[in-house]
Structure formats: C-alpha cells, structure tokens
Amino acid sequence: MFRLTVRDHMMIAHSLPDPFFGPAAALHGATYVVEATVRSPVLDDHGVVMDIGAAAAALAKITADLGYRNLDDHPAFVGILSTTEVLSRYVAQQMGVALRALDGTRHVTSIEVVLREHPDAWAGYTLALDGPRIQDSPSTNDSTPGG
Numbered sequence: 523m524f525r526l527t528v529r530d531h532m533m534i535a536h537s538l539p540d541p542f543f544g545p546a547a548a549l550h551g552a553t554y555v556v557e558a559t560v561r562s563p564v565l566d567d568h569g570v571v572m573d574i575g576a577a578a579a580a581l582a583k584i585t586a587d588l589g590y591r592n593l594d595d596h597p598a599f600v601g602i603l604s605t606t607e608v609l610s611r612y613v614a615q616q617m618g619v620a621l622r623a624l625d626g627t628r629h630v631t632s633i634e635v636v637l638r639e640h641p642d643a644w645a646g647y648t649l650a651l652d653g654p655r656i657q658d659s660p661s662t663n664d665s666t667p668g669g
Contacts, residue, residue: 523631526571528578532589535571554609554636556585558617562629564656572627580620584613606645610635612629614649620652 537549558581562571588596593604598612614635621627636646 524571525559525561529557530581530585531555533586536593557636559634561632584616606637610637611647614647
C-alpha cells in the first residue's frame with residue numbers, strides 16, 4: 523500500500539462540557555498538528571499516490587475553516603463534543619469530500635488523519651473510501667462512508 527502524508531496545524535478554542543473532561547470542560551484553547559495520510563494500492567500515471575500540492579491545499583482549506591475559531595460556535599459541531607477524536611474524523615471526512623472532487627484520486631482507498639495535541643499525545647481516524655459519495659456529517663455515530 524502506497525501512502526502520501528501532508529501536514530498543517532491549527533489553533534482552536536472549544537469546551538467539552540461534561541464532568542468527565544475535568545478542567546477541559548471549560549472554554550480552552552488547543553493547538554493541533556494535523557497530519558493527513560492518503561493511501562492507495564496503486565500509483566497514478568505519474569508514479570504518485572496523488573498530487574502532493576492538491577493534498578496540501580485540501581488540508582489547508584479544512585484547517586483554515588477550523589483555525590482561530592471557537593468550535594462551540596462552528597455549525598458542524600453544534601450539540602457535539604469536539605474531542606480530538608471527533609475532530610480527526612471530521613477532518614478525514616472533509617478530506618474525503620475534497621479528494622473525491624479532484625480528478626485522478628479514484629484509486630485512493632483511505633485517508634488517515636492524526637491530530638497531535640502534544641508530542642506524547644494524539645488521536646486519529648481512518649476513513650475508508652469505498653464509493654463516490656462520502657458522508658460529511660461529524661455526528662458521533664460512526665457511519666459507513668457512501669451509505
């Protein structure tokens with residue numbers, strides 16, 4: 523399996539209003555290093571998984587939408603705890619939507635997103651791409667893409 527990884531970062535604010543999260547229940551900030559890895563069993567006609575610039579631009583657009591915002595007010599996270607795991611799934615889903623809109627990416631079979639909060643702590647999500655339509659809701663239920 524071939525893979526290509528691009529990286530960006532974002533600074534966000536959010537709260538996790540549940541006693542489970544202790545002090546993080548209150549409004550606080552987080553800085554994430556965001557890594558998106560695109561996988562394919564084959565290379566395209568140019569000998570690459572995909573255009574690295576297009577992958578980087580897709581990720582940058584997603585992080586720009588989330589960065590410097592209070593995610594409690596972001597329409598995608600209304601009524602949803604914006605944990606690192608939930609954010610990684612959202613970024614993966616948005617990357618899936620972006621890649622499926624590009625020519626030459628139909629062979630891509632998965633996208634793995636890792637959000638690094640700290641050098642020793644991170645969370646991630648792997649999205650299987652098995653059809654032309656990618657679910658783009660960040661709901662807390664894990665749905666099968668394309669369904």
